[in-house]
Amino acid sequence: MALYTRVSGSVGVITLQNPPVNALSAAVRQGIVDMMDRALSEPEVKSVVICGQNGKFCGGADIKEFGTNMSGPALIPLIDRIESAAKPVVAAIEGIALGGGLELALGCHYRIAHSKAKLGLPEVSLGLLPGAGGTQRLPRLISIPAALELITTGRHVTAAEALQLGIVDKVTDRNTLDEAVKFALSVAGKSLDLHRISTNPCPHPPDVDAVFETAMQRVRQRARGALAPVACVQAVRAAATLPYAHGMERERELFKGLFTSGQARALQYYFFAQRAVGRWSTPGGARWDTSKPRPVRRAAVIGLGTMGRGITVALAQAGLSVVAVETNEKQLTEAKQGVSDMLERGARRRGVPPALDKVIYSHKIQAVADVDLVIEAVFEDMELKKAIFQQLSALCKPGTFLCTNTSGLDIDELAAQTQNPELVVGMHFFAPAHVMKLLEVVYGQKSSPQAVATAMQIGSKIGKVSVAVGNCRGFVGNRILKPYLEQAFFLLEEGATPELVDKVLEEFGFAMGVFRMSDLSGLDVGWRVRKAIGLVAPEALTGPYARVREGHRYSPLGDLLCEQVRFGQKTGRGWYQYDKPGGRVAKPDPWLHRFLEEYRAQHGLVARRIDHQEVLDRCLYALINEGFRILEDGIAAGPEDIDVIYVLGYGWPQHRGGPMFYAGMVGLNKVLERLEHYHQVHPDVPNLQPCSLLRKLVASGSPPINKWREVIKKPHSQL
């Protein structure tokens, strides 16, 4: 909807009304058309202002309308109508002008923004391009290189940067509407010729071809198979080379191709999934809307290794006071320097003073006595963690929440060490903890709704996307990772190389293949966990049991590499070789290829040719199958939780929505059929046995992903 009022006698004000972000729904578009007609037809009205209600100009097209039978007036002629109006039209931008919202503002003759407003064309992150003239008007207004950067990244800019770039004409700290009305009065009757952006030529840099070539190379490198960034470059190129009307045709053609693509569906699903995870619930009945968090003013971090330092920085940057505890004096000295450096670097980047005074360091655990919440981030060793939880329970003031950053140990076992297990939750950060957006909040059997709600709230306060998950080995992310890694190892045993497996996964869109990722994070991490749970054989076994654990197939390849101190990048050798310890560039290692050949010979394995499809099927379907088990076990409340965790924490390509969404796209029938096939070929790999939820979903007619929860909740199998 849009509201029309007349102010100061001669200014028609059109207010977009569609909470929460004034998205351009059919009703809003119709409202703009009607109210523009009215303003233009009233002789007393000399100029027009367009604004949005509740301090938000416009969040763009209504994403919920995509994929439906879109009705109502189209956006492009609506914006053209505004631009061609004979009376000046001023956009009064408060809060946000994003996507179609900014394109609407670009159709206006002038733009006034509040100093706190954010502007941008983020369509690329929804698998689209700015398809309402944005790719044609923005380069004409701010130059090709600047428009290319904004459109291909989807970055939001501040009002100050928008002014500098020339997107807005004025920035104000005062009431934006009042300022826009004043401005509208001052420009009434003046020529609009220079202010109709589409009629202006597109300024060319001298090296225009090189600019586009570089932009195309950059997006192809970054996009990892995503279509939208490439189409964005092509559309801006049309602005540079074609007259406006033809440029618009090209924009429309490229937009159409994207709009119906699977990638756009995946990215739009992912947009809503990121928001859905905030509406968490637990099998015990705790919910986001009924569980009240407790305020946390002071927090403590125990253990200042890499994770503890990152967590300290994340908390301090969000304005929380942090007591940072490290009992090892040398480590404490290094941590002080490390944390201060990170805080200073972050502050420089954000243009704010560093939050150095937010952190107090101590080598005594007693320093945590007065805090509201503790995050333990010591070494992944259950006995050590148990001892710390016993101490914390005795030391902390009543009601202090006790959290652990374990990446997979049993939360209930830790809670059992304390007098108040209801105060214990997991807060599983991902490295580097001050950068990575994901936080798994792990509730145990006894965690109170308030403890979960508080950890979730801290997560959003420090800028994380927090996902509430149940307690099991590895929680969601690392539990799903295990069968994926396992398949990759089995593929090596059967004839593949790390290079082949990584190439296939990187072509699929993963930021890094499984072996390069393993080299980066360190092979020793998993080795230590496997040793702790008794999977690593005491000495190199050669007999039939070398590749069997608890009756199932097991690959000791990772353990054997660790025995050779091949821990990955840190030792300069792992699945690949590096020029030095700490080196970053992975090179194929002839030693490893020989080692694999000898290993196969030793175990009577005959290498075979493995094609790309098999690599993809086995790695991804094993992972997806575990995802269905997680849903079945109630460890994740819905597929969105798994997808958000996997995209944000494990490099799953966003344009494929996440593993569960991908399963739906491929077709649940097909996933089931392939798993059945591979399980038949590898009966000693239980992870390949299709889980009963997958069978149940297929038996229920493979409903769309937004209906899965209904099937999960049904108590009786439909088989």
Ligand SMILES: CC/C=C\CC(=O)SCCNC(=O)CCNC(=O)[C@H](O)C(C)(C)COP(=O)(O)OP(=O)(O)OC[C@H]1O[C@@H](n2cnc3c(N)ncnc32)[C@H](O)[C@@H]1OP(=O)(O)O
């Ligand atoms: C011809 C085609 C022309 C144009 C194409 C487009 O315009 S595509 C749309 C481009 N716009 C965007 O990509 C903006 C997307 N929204 C955001 O980035 C954020 O929501 C925003 C606006 C910065 C606000 O962030 P905030 O953190 O304050 O709130 P939150 O994200 O939780 O959103 C609140 C609820 O609003 C819903 N919502 C937001 N934007 C849209 C939208 N464009 N259409 C429909 N709904 C939108 C969002 O889903 C939240 O609702 P919820 O029920 O909680 O999921």
